[in-house]
Amino acid sequence: MMNLFRQLNRPLPPQTSREIRIVGPRRAGKTTFLAALARFPNVDPNGPIQLIVPRDEATAALAEMAKDILETGSDFAPTDFSKQPLYSFEMTLKPSLWSPRSRNATPIRVTCREYAGELLQHLVTNRTAPEIQDYIEDCSFASGLILLVDATASQADAEYASAFEILQRELKPRLKSQGTDLSTYRISTVFSKCEQNEIWVHRKDIRRFQTLKFDETTAVISAWTKDWGCTTNSFFCSAFGFKSRNPPEPNVQILSRSQGVTRAMIASPEFWRPTGLAAPLYWLQTGSDHPKLREV
Ligand SMILES: Nc1nc2c(ncn2[C@@H]2O[C@H](COP(=O)(O)OP(=O)(O)OP(=O)(O)O)[C@@H](O)[C@H]2O)c(=O)[nH]1
Ligand SMILES: [Mg+2]
Structure with missing residues (x-):
């Protein structure tokens, strides 16, 4: 059986x-989501972000893949279950958005590992398998989670809810045994593909959208944060964005x-401008919910 840390050839990460x-x-x-961040094309001159740049070779390679795959009218192959790619970004906000006493003047650095979607199915059916336990172990060393949910897939709400519930149950004893203060953990639920009309109409009221479409998932996350005393936040995003906003x-x-x-796939690569990708990362990293970054 594979051991994730052995496979990645790195020591166990420090708790900090x-x-x-x-x-x-x-x-x-x-x-x-990660490729659009790495590439971050057509930055809005009137938007809050100055730039987002890859911080290492793997992330620069992902930005190239975004160019070669997404900008040529194709999409990514499913992530290989045996891979857990790690990406690292640096995000700089416009100086006008730095608050006088904040650390915002310093670029925000974010490191994020992707797990293949199959993990959720395995959590439900196969969680005691050593390789699944390795994933959970790795997850326990993170300071926060992005639970990325396809906003258009509300029919799978119950399925996602049970997988997230199991993830919570598996993570809790590990964090405790590491001496991690559970209340410092941050969980962001990010609803992808929000440019679709049926989702876009809800953009001003994400809480209502969650209750209407992902009631069970929302209940699980709410119980999770209550139990741990930790914080949660929800966001809409679209890696592809809009050709025009009005209409x-x-x-x-x-x-x-x-x-x-x-x-x-992206319809017109020359107009490609992702939306809402930075807000959850900024919140996970700083604990602040920047309203300008949320303007999706
Ligand atoms: N409409 C729309 N489709 C998207 C968006 N982002 C991704 N997709 C599409 O969703 C499909 C899956 O995208 P991936 O990024 O490969 O999904 P994943 O979560 O990494 O999938 P696994 O690796 O299998 O777990 C592809 O066809 C994408 O083009 C978006 O913002 N809007
Ligand atoms: Mg993938």
């Missing part, structure tokens, strides 16, 4: 590590929809 893990169902958009024209061509899985 501020790495993030991105967890979510198959085809939710995890790789695309909103999603920059997306849907390739297929089946069994709750939507495959899509």
